[in-house]
Amino acid sequence: MSNKIAEFLRAQLSAFIGGMTDLGIYTFCYKILHLSAPLSNVVSGSLGAIVNFLINRYWSFNSTETSVGCQLWKFVIVVLGSIMLKSLGIHYFVDVWGWHFLFSKLLVELIVSLVFNFTLQKFWVFKK
Structure with missing residues (x-):
């Protein structure tokens, strides 16, 4: 398996772990709180992002040569954009169109994670 494919798969596993953290917190905030x-989504996305950053920095992209601070400010910008896109998508699906909150969350997560997050993290945040 090539290094690029392995890196992509590691990033997807990291996104999955961060996403499961996010989904658990999202469900707790929505159903319990x-x-x-x-x-x-804002609360859960913020906490899930912390998990995702740490896994990506040290494992997915193995990008520890650059300082944490340099990567972190870029990551925060990506996360803010991601949370904004996801919250807007979830708002339309749940509040406007009446779709199920979990289905809406999963659909929006998938689209934003693959198109927006991975691209910016690979080629900007954790660029070597």
Whole structure:
């Protein structure tokens, strides 16, 4: 298996772990704390992002030559954009169109993670 494919698969596993963390917290915030779906996404996305950053830095992209601070500010920008896109998508699917909150979350997560997050993390945040 080529290094690029292995790196992509590691990044997807990292996204999955971060996503499962995010999904668990999202469900807790929405169902137990009764926060709105978009607000639940902001809380869960922020905490899931911390998990994702650490796994990506040390394992997925093995990008420890660059300082944490340099990577972190870029990562925060990507996460803010990601949370904004996801919250907007979830708002439309749940609040406007009445779709199920978990289905909406999973669909939006998949699209934003593959198109927006991976591309910016690989070629900007953790660029070697």
